[in-house]
Every structure is written in structure tokens, then in C-alpha cells.
Amino acid sequence: MSAPLLSIEGLRVGFRNASGGLVEAVRGIDFSVEPGEAVGVVGESGSGKSLSMLAVMRLLGSPARTTGGRVMFDGRDLLSIDEARMRAIRGRDIAMVFQDPQSSLNPALTIGRQITDVVRAHRRVSGTEARRIAAETLERVGIRDAGKRLDAYPHEFSGGMRQRALIAMAIACRPRLLIADEPTTALDVTVQAQIVDLIAELRRDLGIAVIFISHNLQLVAEIVDRVVVMYGGKVVEDGPVEAIEREPRHPYTGLLQACVPSLTGPVGPLVTIEGSPPRLGRMPQGCPFSPRCPRAESRCETQMPPLVVDFDQRFACWRPL
Amino acid sequence: MTGPILSLRGITKSYGQGNALDRLLGRDTRFVALDGVSLEIARGDVVGIVGESGSGKSTLASIAVGLTKPTSGEVLLDGEPLSALMRDHGGPWRRRIQMAFQDSSSALNPRKSVSRCLTETLALRGVPKAEREAEALAMLTLVGLGAELAPRLPHELSGGQRQRVGLARALAMKPDILIADEPVSSLDVSLQAQVINLLSRLTRELGLTLLFISHDLALVRTLCSRIIVMRKGAIVEQGPCLDVLDHPTHTYTQLLIAAVPKGIKGRRQHAAAAQIASPISTARESAG
Numbered sequence: 001m002s003a004p005l006l007s008i009e010g011l012r013v014g015f016r017n018a019s020g021g022l023v024e025a026v027r028g029i030d031f032s033v034e035p036g037e038a039v040g041v042v043g044e045s046g047s048g049k050s051l052s053m054l055a056v057m058r059l060l061g062s063p064a065r066t067t068g069g070r071v072m073f074d075g076r077d078l079l080s081i082d083e084a085r086m087r088a089i090r091g092r093d094i095a096m097v098f099q100d101p102q103s104s105l106n107p108a109l110t111i112g113r114q115i116t117d118v119v120r121a122h123r124r125v126s127g128t129e130a131r132r133i134a135a136e137t138l139e140r141v142g143i144r145d146a147g148k149r150l151d152a153y154p155h156e157f158s159g160g161m162r163q164r165a166l167i168a169m170a171i172a173c174r175p176r177l178l179i180a181d182e183p184t185t186a187l188d189v190t191v192q193a194q195i196v197d198l199i200a201e202l203r204r205d206l207g208i209a210v211i212f213i214s215h216n217l218q219l220v221a222e223i224v225d226r227v228v229v230m231y232g233g234k235v236v237e238d239g240p241v242e243a244i245e246r247e248p249r250h251p252y253t254g255l256l257q258a259c260v261p262s263l264t265g266p267v268g269p270l271v272t273i274e275g276s277p278p279r280l281g282r283m284p285q286g287c288p289f290s291p292r293c294p295r296a297e298s299r300c301e302t303q304m305p306p307l308v309v310d311f312d313q314r315f316a317c318w319r320p321l
Numbered sequence: 322m323t324g325p326i327l328s329l330r331g332i333t334k335s336y337g338q339g340n341a342l343d344r345l346l347g348r349d350t351r352f353v354a355l356d357g358v359s360l361e362i363a364r365g366d367v368v369g370i371v372g373e374s375g376s377g378k379s380t381l382a383s384i385a386v387g388l389t390k391p392t393s394g395e396v397l398l399d400g401e402p403l404s405a406l407m408r409d410h411g412g413p414w415r416r417r418i419q420m421a422f423q424d425s426s427s428a429l430n431p432r433k434s435v436s437r438c439l440t441e442t443l444a445l446r447g448v449p450k451a452e453r454e455a456e457a458l459a460m461l462t463l464v465g466l467g468a469e470l471a472p473r474l475p476h477e478l479s480g481g482q483r484q485r486v487g488l489a490r491a492l493a494m495k496p497d498i499l500i501a502d503e504p505v506s507s508l509d510v511s512l513q514a515q516v517i518n519l520l521s522r523l524t525r526e527l528g529l530t531l532l533f534i535s536h537d538l539a540l541v542r543t544l545c546s547r548i549i550v551m552r553k554g555a556i557v558e559q560g561p562c563l564d565v566l567d568h569p570t571h572t573y574t575q576l577l578i579a580a581v582p583k584g585i586k587g588r589r590q591h592a593a594a595a596q597i598a599s600p601i602s603t604a605r606e607s608a609g
Binding site for chain 1: 510518
């Protein structure tokens with residue numbers, strides 16, 4: 001088996017609080033992404049999914065910082081290389097697309113300028129060549145008349161087109177890994193379906209590996225090979241999407257799946273997850289999900305269950321489904 | 322009384338977009354948000370209004386509560402024209418139709434505690450001062466929140482809690498009709514389920530008439546008995562919720578259904594949906 005493209009090992013992210021103590025939001029996570037593979041990272045707000053991806057990109061803003069672990073990419077630990085090296089990797093080898101296309105684009109620069117900036121930051125090409133690449137990439141993400149559209153400003157694009165433009169910026173240098181953080185949350189359902197299809201298509205045609213972050217397991221399952229479920233800063237379950245969808249082992253995964261209503265079957269009250277995710281600095285001693293878990297017993301509250309490997313699925317639960 | 326509690330008759334809303342030159346040349350550059358929409362809501366109905374941004378569903382809600390004046394057409398509340406009722410600005414009609422907004426962080430005053438937000442609303446309804454505290458706590462209990470949240474400020478609450486406070490505030494007026502504009506779209510799936518169950522319980526327990534505006538068809542299916550599908554300022558399809566969703570007749574309804582995430586099963590359907598989607602999305606996107 002070949003080496004994984006990205007391997008996250010024991011990653012921890014924390015904040016210094018007012019009294020100088022360390023509050024950890026990501027508490028030692030491990031998972032890897034193979035070349036060309038699509039992995040979904042799911043969990044509620046506050047599970048640590050976005051923070052861990054920002055840590056991988058080394059884009060954490062103060063006061064958050066990485067407090068432990070390694071992020072191996074291409075045989076190098078991204079957390080220990082110097083900033084100049086990291087800048088060369090960011091945008092060229094690993095690119096990221098964010099939730100809100102409106103605030104991710106500079107409103108004062110044309111779309112074309114923003115894409116050519118990315119190209120010229122990483123490749124020694126002429127202005128004309130950069131513009132040609134930009135037009136080609138914009139065309140690639142499904143924007144018609146791309147040559148003319150390069151001169152448009154972000155406000156002249158609809159929400160869906162802006163997200164396409166951001167994806168164009170991300171793939172302009174043909175990265176090997178694309179991290180998409182809730183890329184469709186701000187969009188209409190029909191546009192969401194189009195963006196999901198686009199990401200699936202880019203992955204198939206260009207062989208780009210994808211990490212897709214979302215709180216909606218149903219949405220993620222439409223395009224990924226594997227799912228990583230996070231809760232309270234920990235990976236609580238991961239495995240092939242088919243196995244996770246058919247037979248989730250962690251009660252949290254099961255509930256996350258069940259609380260999304262379907263367009264078929266009987267209508268009745270929705271399954272809910274009572275309570276809310278643990279607050280930073282008030283993590284339960286044992287399993288982070290134990291206060292909300294219908295299956296919890298006394299051991300769950302005091303002892304953190306280890307990640308157990310069952311064939312190709314892993315889960316951290318004392319009382320799995 | 323047997324007539325509809327709320328009726329909209331030929332509602333049109335257009336916004337002027339033209340510049341001086343356009344007006345001089347007599348060019349029609351108005352943007353039509355609603356184009357002659359008529360509908361009737363019976364007492365106790367739970368109606369879902371679905372459509373994408375730009376379909377006019379939020380404009381419709383805003384007109385129904387009297388926050389926006391229609392360009393033409395009339396809103397009737399229990400048979401009485403809203404335009405006439407509105408002359409009495411703070412009149413009793415205000416209490417009868419309330420709205421819960423999409424973005425709970427901007428709908429609540431950041432400097433007012435939960436309890437103050439609710440007691441002020443209760444004062445508007447004319448609840449005596451001595452009873453307001455107790456009544457505010459009762460409202461919190463109604464929406465499933467504990468009394469310990471009463472002294473908190475909006476930023477000290479989670480998104481789901483804020484959304485419930487917004488609902489409690491609307492319900493504190495004891496409305497007959499509640500209009501909820503995308504009340505769960507900013508929430509995590511687990512919290513969405515909690516708020517949907519809450520709305521479902523409230524309509525049953527209080528006999529509330531509910532207009533639920535959403536772009537999520539699966540949520541509408543769970544909550545509503547009737548569905549209205551809107552596109553570009555007009556109603557394209559309506560009927561009993563399960564009938565419409567199981568046997569959609571309009572292509573646009575079919576497109577919305579195809580776009581709902583369906584897990585692994587959704588993979589193949591997407592390819593098919595993209596075929597239908599392209600003409601509409603192209604029109605939409607080049608317009609946007």
C-alpha cells in the first residue's frame with residue numbers, strides 16, 4: 001500500500017484562556033487521506049472539525065494554536081517546516097474553500113485578478129499565460145463565457161457562481177488536496193447539489209483528494225469514500241461511508257444520521273439529540289458525548305473509551321450500537 | 322368563524338431599480354418580487370412555503386405581517402383588510418400575527434437579557450407588571466428552555482437557544498398566526514430537529530396557524546400539512562404536503578426534490594438532477 005497523502009497524527013489545538021490556562025478544543029485526532037480519496041469530516045458546531053483543518057493549513061488565528069501532534073504531507077511534517085515553505089505548499093499542493101463565498105473574495109478586485117494572483121504566486125508565468133490559465137480554470141468549474149467573466153467583480157456573481165470562482169482559485173494550481181469547509185451551507189439546495197456535483201467531478205477528472213467538512217452526514221455521503229465523525233475535539237468514529245451509513249457503531253453517529261428527516265417513509269416526530277455539545281473547558285472526564293448519550297452508563301462518564309478497530313471501521317465507545 | 326384566517330389577494334410587489342436615464346426613456350427596470358400571488362390560510366393550518374432565494378417567499382411573509390406594503394393587492398386578516406387595520410398602528414391586530422426571524426443573532430437586541438426581552442413583549446400585550454416575570458418563565462418553559470437562561474444576554478446563548486428565545490418572544494404575544502422565516506436554516510442538524518419538534522408541538526397544543534418558510538423540503542414534509550412551492554415571485558404548485566412531494570407535477574418541484582441530500586442513494590440521482598437543473602440554474606446565475 002502506498003503512503004497516505006496526508007496523515008494527521010495526534011493533532012491538538014488549544015486556546016490560552018484569561019487566567020493563563022490551556023483550553024483544548026481539538027484533543028488528539030488521527031486520520032489520514034489517501035491520494036485521490038474523498039473524506040468527509042462531520043460533527044456539530046464546536047466539534048473541532050474546522051479548527052483541525054485550519055491547523056493543517058497553519059491558518060489558525062490567535063489565540064488558537066497547535067499544541068501537539070504532527071501533520072505529515074509528502075513525508076514532511078507541516079507543523080515544523082518554516083513559514084516560507086508552508087506558503088509554497090498552501091494554495092499549490094493543498095487548497096481550501098470556505099463556507100461563505102461572499103467574505104472569502106476581495107470585493108475590490110476582479111475575479112480574474114484574484115485567480116491570476118494565485119497562479120502567479122506559485123508558478124513563473126507571464127500575465128497573459130496566467131490569464132489564460134484563469135479563464136481555463138473558470139471554464140472548468142462551469143462558468144460560461146469565462147474569458148469575459150474574468151473582468152467581473154464578486155458582486156456581479158450570484159452566490160453559487162462566487163463559490164465556483166473560489167473553487168477555481170483553489171484548483172488553479174492543480175492541488176493534490178482540496179479542503180472544503182461547509183462549502184454549501186450558505187447556498188440554496190439546488191445550488192448546493194450543483195456544487196457537490198462539481199467537487200465530485202473535479203475529484204474524478206483531476207484526481208484531487210478532498211476533505212469535505214459538514215454537519216450533514218447525508219450530504220457528505222453523496223460524495224465521499226470515508227467519513228470521520230468528530231465530537232468534543234475527538235474522532236469518535238470513522239470508516240467507509242457505506243459502513244457508516246448502514247451500520248454506525250457510535251451512538252452519536254447513529255443519532256446524527258437519524259435526526260435528518262427523509263423525503264420518504266412515515267412522518268412523525270424527529271429523532272433529536274438532547275442537550276448541547278460540551279463547552280470549551282468543560283469537557284466531561286470520560287466520553288465527551290456521555291452527558292447526551294441515551295446509552296451511557298457510569299463508566300462512560302469517567303473513562304474515555306479508546307478507538308477500537310473493527311475491520312475497516314473505528315469507534316470510541318464503551319457501549320457501541 | 323369559518324372563513325380563512327389569512328388571505329392574500331393578488332399580491333404584487335415590485336422594487337424600482339432604474340436610474341434617472343431609464344426613467345427618462347421610460348424603460349421598465351423594476352424588479353418584480355411577487356407577481357399577483359393569491360392564497361388562503363385556514364385557521365390551524367400548518368403551511369410550508371418553499372422556494373429558493375429570489376422566489377419571493379420572504380417578501381410574502383413580510384407583507385403578510387404588515388412589515389412591507391404590497392405594490393398592489395390586499396391582505397385580509399379574518400376578512401378585514403390589513404391596510405385598514407394598519408391605520409391603528411399599535412392596534413390589537415399586531416398581536417394576532419407574529420414573526421420569528423431567520424437570523425436569531427440579529428433578531429435579538431444584544432444588550433437585553435432574555436428575561437427583559439420577554440417582559441417587554443408581555444408589557445406590550447398588557448400583562449400587569451407583577452405577572453410578567455412569571456409569565457416570561459412560562460414562555461421559556463413552553464419553548465423548552467430552563468429558567469437559568471433568563472438573566473443571560475443573547476451572546477451567552479447557543480444558536481438553538483437564541484432561536485427558541487425568538488420563538489418565545491413571538492409566542493408571548495399569544496398570536497393566532499405565526500410566520501417563521503427559515504427558523505432553522507442556520508442551525509446544526511441536531512438542533513434543527515429540536516426546533517421542528519417544538520414547532521410541531523406548539524401548533525398542536527396552542528392551535529396555532531403556522532406559515533413555515535423554508536428551502537428544506539424534508540423539514541416541510543415533517544411539519545406541514547400543506548405546501549406551497551414558489552418560484553420567481555409566483556406560486557408554481559400547491560396542495561397537501563405528502564401528495565405534492567410524492568407526486569410533484571411541476572418540473573421545479575421535481576428539481577427541488579432531487580436536490581435534497583439523500584446519502585449514498587443520492588449519488589446517482591444527482592447526475593439526473595443536473596440535467597433538469599441546468600436551464601434553470603443558468604438563467605438564475607446569469608441573472609444574479
